[in-house]
Amino acid sequence: MRRIVHIGAVVATTAAVIPALAAFNPAQAPAPADPDGGGSTTAPLIVEEITPKSIGRSSTIRITGQVTNTTGSALRDVSVRFSYETYPFTERSELDAFSSGEGAQPDVEAAEVELGGPLEPGESADYTLRADASDLALSSWGVYPAAVQAFDGSGDGIGAERTFLPYRSGDGAPASVQIAWVWPLMDRPQRADEDTFLDNSLVQSLGPEGRLGRLLTAGAQSDEVSLEPEAPAEEASPPPSAAESPSGSPSASSGEAGGSAGGAEDSTDGTGSDVPVTWAVDPGLLADIERLTSPYRVTDDPQAVAEAAAGRGTSGGDAAATTSEEASPGARIWLEQARAALADGSVVSTPYASADIAALLRHGLSEDADAAVSLGRETVERVLERPADDTVALPRGGLMNTATREFYQRQGAGTFLLRDDAMPAQSWVEHTPTAQAPLSLGKGEEGTALVADSSLTDVVSRNASDPGEAALAQQRFAAETAMIAGEDTDTKRTVVAYPTSGWNPGAEYAAGMLEASGSLPWLEPVDLSEVEPSGPDAGEEREKLTYPKRGTRAELGKDYLSEIKDLRGRVRLFNSILVDGEDPFRPAVLRLESAAWRHDRDLARPARVLVEQAVERDMDKVRILPTEPVTLASATGTIGILIANDLDNHTVRVNLSLLSENPERLSIGNYEDAIEIGPGRKTTVYVELSTRVNGRTMIQMNLHNLSGEPISEEQVLAVNATGMGSQALVISGIGALVLVVALTPRALRKWARNRARRDSAAGAASAGGGEEPDEPDEPDDDGEASAGGPGVQDNDDGSTSPAPTGSDADSASSAHTAEDEDEDDDESGPGNTPAGR
Structure with a gap:
């Protein structure tokens, strides 16, 4: 009934104030100008600080900020006004609607200040607004709409910001809500192979003003954790006084800590103690940072690598152009400070490089999933010099199907950190359910689901690093948690503040939220390990574990993982020649299987090509x-x-x-x-x-x-x-023997013939008078004399004359024929010459 009355009051008030607000229309405010042409995007109105974050009856509200003339002409008689509504919000959803600009601006004026002198184009002026809570006539506990508006002398709006006033006094103060913080130290994989980084962004992220640097120092909540180089002792700055404390700190928020700006009631709005933080780390990121502590290489143009490989239709080719870098001093300092900050706190971890476990199990890569968990545990213990809590699992995106749950269960997990899409509230539940719920693990076993509220996740995951955003974001956080605490319920509840893995908050915002968690009276900070289901009805307000379709669609796809499988084949072949079962490319493959590539496909392909080239280079060695x-x-x-x-x-x-x-x-x-x-x-x-x-x-x-x-x-x-080979020698010897055997008979016949001629010539000479005639020329193999020719004879004077004819010629011819016949009959070799010869 009270809720209905509140709604009716809000509607009536809105109807009454709309005509009065017609003169102020933020949509008609002057567009930001850039008088200097330098591309400035300074907002016309900035709210730098609101204290206290929640107010009591005796609080003094203090709002500071800056007005900038973003038009092309001077602004005169500029004033800044703080307005509010006298009726609180009744539903959490109203906070989103109000922040997005729905409905009218609050019109009950609480404070106004005029800026002295005209505001020239591009010129800025500071403002401070003060209002006593006792003058606001707030009647009940709750969150009230508020706004800060700037006008010029003619009443035209210059700029406006909407915000919230959590009021902790009056009727209906609720019981406190426990809040457990999970602080992510995560990033996408930075390396391809072990020595080659895709870019050099990680070095900047580790600095004092970098994303990971801010997360570490803010989460540590200690002045002893610093990423600044140590100054000499004599130059060390003294501790800041109360007036010098950063905005949002207990000393600066004097209205919350019970200072002069507030009354005794405000003393309940600040404890000054550290808020328990559970650090969620990615072991792959820790390994990347560790690698920066020695010389490394950076790829000059990752996209060129991918384009070259695509042009060749293969990942081969020339190695990518890289630049050698010296070891990073910032990486060494960050690791040293991280070891100190995380030494005594709770630490949980993802698998190595946040491997996409759901996708790996779906596509038959369970061995890689096992390796990601084991390598992740080894890496955390080596780099941080302490182990992570293996009983807590961090499924990617806070979603988990049955196969993933069974996998983590085999790895020893009994607690699962989820988003509320995985276990949404029952339709009949009108309030925010407690985060913890029992989770069936099968075979009678039961685990615990810790479910982070999606609206609170959106609130804390804001960047809030631009000027003026931190103060407004902190007020939204205070309002969101106050609305959760104010919901009608009789049970003790817990909310889990779990920003997304790529959270990039401003340093002031990150530190301010932790401080608010410890100072806001409706919040009770607890360690994540202390959150357990309690009571017989625990978990009834939530549905059973479910895996929405968007979870399946978000996983690494079949085509992408098929390319990784091909690469794994080459890696397996390389590993097969290494002794002692070494697997040097295992971390690189797991980095390629990271769930981070779900949303960053532009770097996924260059990373894979670079790893393929590294494998081939090592194979060729x-x-x-x-x-x-x-x-x-x-x-x-x-x-x-x-x-x-x-x-x-x-x-x-x-x-x-x-x-x-x-x-x-x-x-x-x-x-x-x-x-x-x-x-x-x-x-x-x-x-x-x-x-x-x-x-x-x-x-x-x-x-x-x-x-x-x-x-x-x-x-x-x-x-x-x-x-010559032995066989060739044998063959040559046999050939020579055959040749000798074949030629010997002919040589002997020729010798016998010649001898017979000599004997015949000698006998003829004896019968003719004892004068031995000249020995005729030995005939050649054709039976002809070697000197002269047929039918020619030698004369005594050396001349030649025709051969004799008649009887003499016939006798010569007959003699020659008889000799030829003897030669034809001579087939037996030497010793067969006729006896008469």
Whole structure:
């Protein structure tokens, strides 16, 4: 009934004030101008600080900020006004509607201040508004609409900001709500292979003003955690006084801490103690930061790498252009401070590089999922020098299907940090359910789901780093939690503040929210480990675990993971030659399987191409060194084949395979085919060769793993044989013997013929008077004399005359015929000459 009365009052008030607000229309405010042409985007109205964040009866509200003339002409008689509404919000959803500009601006004036003098174009002026809470006539506990507005002398609006006034006095003060903070230290994977970074953004992020730097120092809540270089002792600055404390700190918020601006009631609005924080870390990010502490390389243009690979239709080709960088001092300081800040707090972790567990399980990569968890645990303990809590699982995006839940359960998890899309409130529940709920693990086992509220997540995940955003964002956080606490319920509830993994808050905003968690009277900070289901009805307000369709659509897809599977095949082949089961590319593959690539596909492909190139480079470092052609000067010989292992940190074991192109000509003897080579070493394998025939023969040389798979490109060795082989000698000897046997009878016949002629000539000379005639020329094989020709004879004076004719010629002819017949009958060799000759 009270809610209905409040709604009616709000409607009536709105109807009454709309005509009065017609003169102020933020949509008609002058557009920001840039008189200097420098591209300035300064807002015309900035709210820098609102104190206290919640007010009591005796509080004094103080609002400070700045007005800037963003028009092209001077503004005169500028004033700033603080207005509010006298009726509180009744539903949490009204906060979003009011922030987005729905409904009329609050019109009950609480304070106004005029700025002195005209405001020239581009000129700014500070303002301070003060109002006593006792003058506001707020009647009940709740969150009230408020606004800060700037006008010129004619009443035209210059700028406006909407905000909230949480009022903690009056009737209806609720019981406190527990709040558990989960503080993310996460980022996308920064490296491709172990030594090559995709860009150099991580170095900037680790600095005092960088995203990870701000998250670390704000979450640590300690002045001892600092990323600034240490100053000499004599130059160290003294602790800030109360007047110098940063905005949002207990000393600055004197109205909350019970200072002079407030009354005794405000003393309940600040405790000054640290708020428990559970650090959620990505082990892959810790490893990336650790790698920055030694020299590294940065890819000059990742997109060019991807485009070149796409143009070739392959990931091969020239290595990407990189720039060498020195070790980062900022990375070393960040790690040192992180070890100190996280030493005593609660730490939970994702799998290595926030691997997309749901996608890996869906596409048959469960081994990679197991490796991501084990490597993640090892990395956290090595880098932070302390373990993470293995009983808490952080499913990506706070969503989890049954397969993912069973996987984390096998890994030892019993508590699961989820978003409320995974376990939404029952339709009949009108308030914010408590975060903790029992979760069935099957077979009678029960775990715990800790469900982060999505609206609160949106509020705390704001950037709020631009001028004026931090104060308004902190007021929205105070209003959101106050509305949760004020909901009608009789149970003790817990809310989990769990920003998104890419949270990038301003330093002031991040620190201010933690301070508010400890100071706002309706919040009770607790450690995440203390949140457990309680009572017999725990969990009834939430639906059972569900996996929305958007969870499946968001996973890494089949096509992308198929490319990773191909890469894993090359990695497996490389690993097969390493001793002791080493897997040096496992972290790189897991980084490629990160859920971060769901939303950053532009860098996913260059990262994969760079890893593929790194694998191929390392594969090529185990090789047979080119060899000059070999010459064998004898039937056998020994050659040396040089094999190199140019890997710096790995011992390899390979098999050498040799194959002769023509085994009948050149055969390969025994050699040591299984070889183990240390890092950066070379070894020579000696091989015996034997040749049977002179000539050139090619030997094919390959390196394989122990399973016979080739691991390098084939090399070819030319062998030239110049010495006679044994078989060739035998064949030549037999040929020579056959030739001798075939020619001997003919030589003997020729010898016998010549001898018979000499004997005949000698007998004729004796019968003719004792004068031995001149020995005729020996006929050649054709039976003709070597000097002269047929029908020619020599005269005494040396001249020639025709051969004799008639009886003399016939006698000569008859004699020659008889000799020829004797020669034809002579087939038995020497000793068969007729006796009469």
